[in-house]
Amino acid sequence: MAGLAGKNRVADHGKHENDQKAGGAEFRRDECAPLTCCLNGRLKLYIIHGMDGLSGFTPNDRIRRMQTREARIGIIGMGYVGLPLALLFSDERFKVTGFDIDPAKVSALNAGGSYIVRIEPETIKKARGAGFRATADYAEIERMDAVIICVPTPLDEHSDPDLSYVRGTIESIAPHVREGQLIVLESTTYPGTTEEIVIPLLEKGNKRGLKAARSEEQTGFHVGFSPEREDPGNDVVARHDIPKVVGGCGPIAVELATAMYSSIFRRVVAVSSTSVAEMTKLLENIYRCVNIALVNELKQLCMRMGIDIHEVIDAAKTKPFGFQAFYPGPGLGGHCIPIDPYYLSWKAREFDFRTRFIELAGELNARMPYFVVDQVSTGLNEQSKCLKGAKILVLGLAYKRDIDDLRESPSLTIIELLRSRGAEVAYNDPYFPTVGRGRHYDLNMVSTPLDKVETFDATVIMNDHSSYDYRAIEEKSKLVMDTRNATKGIQSAKIVRC
Ligand SMILES: NC(=O)c1ccc[n+]([C@@H]2O[C@H](COP(=O)([O-])OP(=O)(O)OC[C@H]3O[C@@H](n4cnc5c(N)ncnc54)[C@H](O)[C@@H]3O)[C@@H](O)[C@H]2O)c1
Numbered sequence: 079m080a081g082l083a084g085k086n087r088v089a090d091h092g093k094h095e096n097d098q099k100a101g102g103a104e105f106r107r108d109e110c111a112p113l114t115c116c117l118n119g120r121l122k123l124y125i126i127h128g129m130d131g132l133s134g135f136t137p138n139d140r141i142r143r144m145q146t147r148e149a150r151i152g153i154i155g156m157g158y159v160g161l162p163l164a165l166l167f168s169d170e171r172f173k174v175t176g177f178d179i180d181p182a183k184v185s186a187l188n189a190g191g192s193y194i195v196r197i198e199p200e201t202i203k204k205a206r207g208a209g210f211r212a213t214a215d216y217a218e219i220e221r222m223d224a225v226i227i228c229v230p231t232p233l234d235e236h237s238d239p240d241l242s243y244v245r246g247t248i249e250s251i252a253p254h255v256r257e258g259q260l261i262v263l264e265s266t267t268y269p270g271t272t273e274e275i276v277i278p279l280l281e282k283g284n285k286r287g288l289k290a291a292r293s294e295e296q297t298g299f300h301v302g303f304s305p306e307r308e309d310p311g312n313d314v315v316a317r318h319d320i321p322k323v324v325g326g327c328g329p330i331a332v333e334l335a336t337a338m339y340s341s342i343f344r345r346v347v348a349v350s351s352t353s354v355a356e357m358t359k360l361l362e363n364i365y366r367c368v369n370i371a372l373v374n375e376l377k378q379l380c381m382r383m384g385i386d387i388h389e390v391i392d393a394a395k396t397k398p399f400g401f402q403a404f405y406p407g408p409g410l411g412g413h414c415i416p417i418d419p420y421y422l423s424w425k426a427r428e429f430d431f432r433t434r435f436i437e438l439a440g441e442l443n444a445r446m447p448y449f450v451v452d453q454v455s456t457g458l459n460e461q462s463k464c465l466k467g468a469k470i471l472v473l474g475l476a477y478k479r480d481i482d483d484l485r486e487s488p489s490l491t492i493i494e495l496l497r498s499r500g501a502e503v504a505y506n507d508p509y510f511p512t513v514g515r516g517r518h519y520d521l522n523m524v525s526t527p528l529d530k531v532e533t534f535d536a537t538v539i540m541n542d543h544s545s546y547d548y549r550a551i552e553e554k555s556k557l558v559m560d561t562r563n564a565t566k567g568i569q570s571a572k573i574v575r576c
Pocket of ligand 1: 183250307
């Protein structure tokens with residue numbers, strides 16, 4: 079079992095064992111020392127206590143199975159997070175089963191197909207060849223060494239957390255959970271979810287009467303939380319280079335999760351509880367949300383002052399410390415930044431606490447689509463046209479560049495706002511040939527070819543897809559409203575950077 083606990087709680091494939099200076103790891107190394115002793119002590123304990131009943135595997139066996147790739151990994155939710163994660167494990171020679179309630183996704187995957195643009199069908203086929211399969215049958219949970227949950231955590235109509243997917247998943251898997259299994263929630267949520275919802279529901283629904291093991295001596299299943307940090311469309315940082323934060327409800331949960339994630343991530347950062355892990359993810363996203371709100375506000379001031387905010391940011395980021403660049407835009411999008419902060423503000427109310435930064439940032443960011451629409455109206459006015467009856471082409475439906483995800487996209491809000499003010503709106507997005515009905519919108523539109531640009535009164539650049547030729551777009555447009563600085567370097571009286 080050498081290397082099972084590692085020299086500290088920052089597991090890293092051994093490659094970075096001495097490279098503990100970056101990213102605050104010095105702190106973790108000191109903090110983790112006591113666990114090392116505790117874990118080393120515990121190894122002997124496992125060997126003395128022997129098998130753990132139903133499955134016949136000791137915790138040491140289970141960790142060894144992770145290391146030798148014999149472990150079976152079940153991933154629940156074959157979406158933007160779960161499917162790439164399944165493929166990472168499959169690449170590392172694990173037998174992976176993907177669970178999803180959407181029969182179309184299950185069939186597509188089993189047929190070697192993909193429904194996410196950046197994942198090629200060949201990648202799915204390769205994984206299928208390596209044993210990856212999809213199912214909707216929760217009874218198969220029993221065969222898994224570890225189960226990772228990646229289901230949606232949206233907001234409800236009152237902007238409160240909607241944990242129905244998490245609850246539904248836990249209730250479905252609870253009867254099948256076996257002794258010694260590791261269950262990890264990856265869905266973003268408020269601190270306390272694992273302890274207050276996941277564990278009680280697992281214990282209540284387990285047909286074997288198992289409980290979560292909270293100490294080395296206790297038997298049962300092991301529960302952890304590990305936030306997903308994927309950044310879709312980011313080709314700069316490889317997924318396995320993003321350190322994985324892990325919190326467990328007991329030491330064995332942490333060890334199992336560390337062993338599992340160490341196989342696909344170069345570095346695993348263990349923290350002292352599931353709540354710390356849950357809060358870590360929220361801090362990361364709130365940090366982004368607040369800083370984006372700040373630059374969105376400064377952009378509006380800079381426009382009034384005749385200063386280019388992008389030039390300011392470019393200059394500020396030359397400072398080698400104490401500044402990180404965030405960029406203004408037309409509003410927040412995606413399944414994370416517009417949603418996650420509200421999970422914390424909701425939870426804070428239970429503690430009679432108001433998260434004013436979060437609320438202010440949310441308010442500023444939510445105003446941005448309205449600001450852009452006002453700017454379009456002003457831009458048309460400068461050309462003696464009015465918004466009512468104007469033909470507007472929106473470029474980019476996705477919430478950010480080069481991805482096929484339009485959840486919470488500000489483009490959808492802007493299209494609806496422009497329409498409500500009497501504009502005739504079309505869109506172009508290479509990732510969405512059509513757009514129909516979603517949770518918050520019902521657009522029913524077809525992507526307009528770019529060779530029609532000149533027939534519109536204004537072109538609104540909502541995201542900076544790299545496939546667009548911005549110079550050609552500027553040349554053909556009558557008016558360009560650029561919310562992303564996509565036309566940087568192009569001098570033209572037709573461009574309004576907003
Ligand atoms: N998309 C991202 O970039 C990103 C990044 C970091 C974290 N997250 C978080 O990861 C979680 C998942 O997000 P996503 O973007 O993958 O969502 P998604 O909607 O793309 O995928 C979720 C999948 O779960 C399936 N599902 C729902 N309920 C289920 C159930 N009971 N059993 C089995 N499958 C079920 C859905 O059919 C869907 O395929 C969310 O909490 C999100 O906040 C997402």
